[in-house]
Amino acid sequence: MTTAPVRRASADDAGVVAQLLHDFNTEFDSETPGPAVLRERLTRLLAGPATFALLGGEPPAGLALVTLRPNVWYPGAVALLDELYVAPGSRGSGIGGAIVDRLVEECGESGVSAIEVNVDEGDVDALRFYDRHGFHLVQPDTGERAFYLSRELG
Amino acid sequence: MTTAPVRRASADDAGVVAQLLHDFNTEFDSETPGPAVLRERLTRLLAGPATFALLGGEPPAGLALVTLRPNVWYPGAVALLDELYVAPGSRGSGIGGAIVDRLVEECGESGVSAIEVNVDEGDVDALRFYDRHGFHLVQPDTGERAFYLSRELG
Numbered sequence: 001m002t003t004a005p006v007r008r009a010s011a012d013d014a015g016v017v018a019q020l021l022h023d024f025n026t027e028f029d030s031e032t033p034g035p036a037v038l039r040e041r042l043t044r045l046l047a048g049p050a051t052f053a054l055l056g057g058e059p060p061a062g063l064a065l066v067t068l069r070p071n072v073w074y075p076g077a078v079a080l081l082d083e084l085y086v087a088p089g090s091r092g093s094g095i096g097g098a099i100v101d102r103l104v105e106e107c108g109e110s111g112v113s114a115i116e117v118n119v120d121e122g123d124v125d126a127l128r129f130y131d132r133h134g135f136h137l138v139q140p141d142t143g144e145r146a147f148y149l150s151r152e153l154g
Numbered sequence: 155m156t157t158a159p160v161r162r163a164s165a166d167d168a169g170v171v172a173q174l175l176h177d178f179n180t181e182f183d184s185e186t187p188g189p190a191v192l193r194e195r196l197t198r199l200l201a202g203p204a205t206f207a208l209l210g211g212e213p214p215a216g217l218a219l220v221t222l223r224p225n226v227w228y229p230g231a232v233a234l235l236d237e238l239y240v241a242p243g244s245r246g247s248g249i250g251g252a253i254v255d256r257l258v259e260e261c262g263e264s265g266v267s268a269i270e271v272n273v274d275e276g277d278v279d280a281l282r283f284y285d286r287h288g289f290h291l292v293q294p295d296t297g298e299r300a301f302y303l304s305r306e307l308g
Contacts, residue, residue, distance in 0.1 A: 135303040146302040149289040
């Protein structure tokens with residue numbers, strides 16, 4: 001199996017990133033504001049310092065969307081893998097793994113101290129995938145699992 | 155019970171915030187780089203746009219440390235409640251609740267779209283506390299719980 005090409009998205013890629021994110025949420029019956037709104041947001045976000053995206057395959061069929069924030073416990077930033085998506089026709093081709101490998105490499109090179117991801121409890125394939133890529137479900141500092149909780153506003 | 159006074163920390167409060175965070179991790183046997191390093195980081199972070207802290211009680215005995223990041227699914231930022239700590243002698247006095255109420259209020263006023271927090275699976279008191287404050291363990295969009303996974307780098 002050849003490794004899928006992975007590249008960093010520029011603000012010019014906002015349209016393709018928006019379409020992949022829209023397809024993602026549509027496939028999994030999650031709300032989406034639509035490709036046009038996503039594209040407008042991504043044009044702004046991808047030009048800024050706190051968001052980046054990786055595209056896998058040519059034409060792109062896989063996407064990682066990542067946000068960065070500071071954290072007092074680490075000298076470097078913490079990266080959150082907000083979304084990882086591979087289009088249905090390209091699954092099983094290694095694109096997702098190639099994207100995560102590149103993410104780890106890029107984060108290491110740019111001084112990021114940790115990468116985080118939130119995974120649904122029932123998504124055993126994703127939990128296994130992230131385990132293979134070195135992401136801990138049982139947190140090393142506490143010896144237990146941690147839940148992600150949220151409250152929407154407004 | 156009178157409500158504990160809660161105020162937003164300035165960069166000048168970096169020392170007291172650092173001491174509370176150091177006490178937090180020391181109490182729970184987590185690693186800490188020590189008050190001096192934390193203070194230096196906080197002086198920088200609290201002056202920036204992506205980190206803020208709330209202090210409860212006078213003198214301060216409770217702390218919330220919060221980071222902000224963009225998110226493509228929302229028009230506003232997402233706030234992560236990185237740490238919430240109340241010193242042992244001040245627990246049960248309502249400081250933690252007063253801090254979270256103020257956090258929700260401040261986030262609402264400043265256009266934040268969602269607040270998140272990660273909670274250890276075994277910390278039933280914390281899970282109950284956040285439930286009372288409107289934080290969902292079962293995510294509304296998926297109908298299931300989500301785990302927090304992490305990988306440290308370097």
